[in-house]
Amino acid sequence: MSKPVLVIGGGIAGIQAALDLADQGIQVYLVEKSPSIGGRMAQLDKTFPTLDCASCILTPKMVSVARHNNIKLLTYSEVIEVSGRAGDFNVKILKKPRYVEEENCIGCGECVAKCPSRVPDEFNLKMSNRKAIYFPFPQAVPLKATIDKEHCLFFTKGVCRVCERF
Known part of the structure; x- marks a missing residue:
């Protein structure tokens, strides 16, 4: 059994890395400092050079991350300390408060x-x-x-x- 992996950053690269690792059966912790994953790509309309729809690429991957059993999503969180050595790290993560009861929020707006x-x-x-x-x-x-x-x-x-x- 492999050790869990920490992916820092929930932009498109972090999302893809987390999905690739999780699909191989590895437990992944995805840490993103913002309230949502998506990063800069979430702000784009089209991608270069093909002018593909950015949200058409990104949104399904974001949903896959949220639903994947091997991915623990830690948004509005930051890595504040890393100790240990290669292959055996200990990481402290600070989760910022949303000031909303997340378990009760259904996203209705x-x-x-x-x-x-x-x-x-x-x-x-x-x-x-x-x-x-x-x-x-x-x-x-x-x-x-x-x-x-x-x-x-x-x-x-x-x-x-x-x-x-x-």
Whole structure:
């Protein structure tokens, strides 16, 4: 039996590496610092040089990662320490809080629709706005809401909590 493998980064390369390893029966831990896997490719419309649809390539792979029994997906997480030696590493991972009960979030978006706070959307290079509670993009995996503590009225002023009703 092989040892588990850690893949750092949930962009297209990390996704493909995780799927290739998992399909060989290896347990994979995929760590992504953002709330969703997909990386830069999730922001693209087409790929060079064939002009293929980027989401048509990426989205099925993202879904495969989420459903694969040999892949443990750790989003909104960062590697903070690595110790050991080749073939025998110990890794500490910090999981950032989403401030949402992930097990109860079904990805319906009702909380997002009701949120009164609007901030520039980093995913769209700040050319549009998002809410303080948000999904990074419509096809995000996992499709779990995240609260931006810096812009949420509850965290900044102690008022609101409208998103808790959903």
